[in-house]
Amino acid sequence: MKAYTQILASVLILLMLLSFGFMTGCKKKDEVKEEQPITIDNLQTAYGAEVKRATWYDLFAKQAASERLTNLAVLFRAIGRSEQIHADKLASLLRSKGYETRAPIIDSIAPGKAIQYLRGAVSLESQEVESMYPNIIAVAELEKFADVAAELRQIQKGDSRHFEIFKEIFEREGKIPKADYSVCTVCGYLITSASTATCPVCNAKKDKFERIQ
Numbered sequence: 370m371k372a373y374t375q376i377l378a379s380v381l382i383l384l385m386l387l388s389f390g391f392m393t394g395c396k397k398k399d400e401v402k403e404e405q406p407i408t409i410d411n412l413q414t415a416y417g418a419e420v421k422r423a424t425w426y427d428l429f430a431k432q433a434a435s436e437r438l439t440n441l442a443v444l445f446r447a448i449g450r451s452e453q454i455h456a457d458k459l460a461s462l463l464r465s466k467g468y469e470t471r472a473p474i475i476d477s478i479a480p481g482k483a484i485q486y487l488r489g490a491v492s493l494e495s496q497e498v499e500s501m502y503p504n505i506i507a508v509a510e511l512e513k514f515a516d517v518a519a520e521l522r523q524i525q526k527g528d529s530r531h532f533e534i535f536k537e538i539f540e541r542e543g544k545i546p547k548a549d550y551s552v553c554t555v556c557g558y559l560i561t562s563a564s565t566a567t568c569p570v571c572n573a574k575k576d577k578f579e580r581i582q
Contacts, residue, residue: 408512411505412463415521417473418501419456422493423449424475429490433483433543440545441483444538447550447559447581448490448531454557455524462517484543491539494532498525523556526570530559551578 426449433442460470478486502525509518538545551560556571566575 406512406514408505408509408514408517409463409466409468411508412459412466412468412517413471415501415505415524416456416459416463416470418497419452419459419524420473421475423452423456425449425478425486425493426452426490428478429483429486432481432486436483438483438543440547441487441538441543443550443581444534444545444548445486445490447552448534450552450579450581451527451531451557451559454552454554455527458520458524458557462520466517484539487535487539487543491532491535494528494535497528498532502528523558523570527556527558534559534561550581552581553577554579 426445430442430445430449433439433445463470502521506518506521506525509515509521548561549563551563551565552558553560553568553571553573554577555573556568558568558570560568560578565578567573568577
């Protein structure tokens with residue numbers, strides 16, 4: 370009877386240890402599960418950047434219009450719309466991974482002339498194209514988010530287009546001829562010719578283009 374009691378006690382102790390180990394293991398698994406990939410933080414950062422630019426370019430457009438720089442105002446509106454589509458794409462990516470967007474804090478813009486804002490736009494787009502997107506694409510690839518990396522490359526191409534156009538217009542001191550601006554509503558790429566039938570980035574057809582005036 371004494372031996373039986375000892376065996377029973379040993380079994381109970383073993384069960385308790387196994388139970389504790391199971392609970393600890395579950396806790397560790399939960400902790401690992403809750404660890405957020407760097408790519409998610411990067412998507413939040415990129416989302417905030419795109420929302421800010423969309424907001425700022427709308428303000429820049431109003432300033433350009435007040436200076437009677439009509440064509441520049443239309444360009445700012447067009448690129449602002451492009452940035453908003455980029456932000457929407459990033460928000461969709463976050464939701465597809467089970468996360469909601471964080472509302473960015475949008476810094477106020479100091480009063481200035483349209484040409485000053487144009488210089489600022491060149492700098493903003495340069496940062497995105499040359500630093501932000503290359504870095505977050507590399508991280509997405511390392512973390513095996515191939516779908517995210519592919520979407521980010523499309524956005525990067527769109528912002529490269531913004532940078533090229535802003536830089537060229539700045540070198541012309543903000544003076545640009547009238548142009549037919551459209552934005553691909555699928556990927557946000559800026560179209561500058563009415564004869565373009567297919568988006569060069571995502572291959573969307575012309576019926577997906579939104580004309581900006």
